[in-house]
Amino acid sequence: MWIDHGAMVLVADGRKMLVFRNKGDRMNPNLEAETVKVQDNPYDRDHASDAPGRVFNSVGSRRSAMEQTDFHELEETRFAVEAADLLKRGALSNDYEKLIVVAPPTALGEMRKHYHKEVQSRLVGEIAKDLANHPVPEIERIIAQS
Secondary structure (H helix, E strand, O other): OOOOOOOEEEEEOOOEEEEEEEOOOOOOOOEEEEEEEEOOOOOOHHHOOOOOOEEEOOOOOOEEEOOOOOHHHHHHHHHHHHHHHHHHHHHHOOOOOOEEEEEOHHHHHHHHOOOOHHHHHHEEEEEEOOOOOOOHHHHHHHHHHO
16 A cells, blocks of 8 residues: 555554654655554453452342443543544544554554544555554555555
C-alpha cells in the first residue's frame, strides 16, 4: 500500500495510539510521530477479587453469581471510540487528505462503528494487525507490503 506524502497514519491497539504523518514520499516513506497516547489501566486486577459478585434474590435467601464486568474490554472500547473521534476532528478541520488505519481486528472493528463520513471519505487503507509496539521502520515496511 502506498503512503502518500502528507498522509496520516493511525496505528492503534486497545491501549496505545500513535498518529504519524508521512514526511517522505510514496517510494521512501518517513513516518514522523505527531501524537502518542497510552491509556493507563484504571482497573488493576492484582488488587481486585476474582470472585464473581453475589446478589440476593427478591424471594428467599438463595444467591446467584453475577457476570463479572470486563473493565479491560470496556476501556479498550472507549479508547477505540476516542481514536475515531480524533480522526473525525482531524478530518473536519482538514488536517489530512488521506488516512491509513492500522489496528488489531477487534479495535479496528470498534473504530469502524464510529467513523464519521468525512473520515470514511479520506480513508485509503486499513490493515488489521497489531503494530502499536513495533519500531517505526518496521511499521513503514509492513504498510508498504500490504
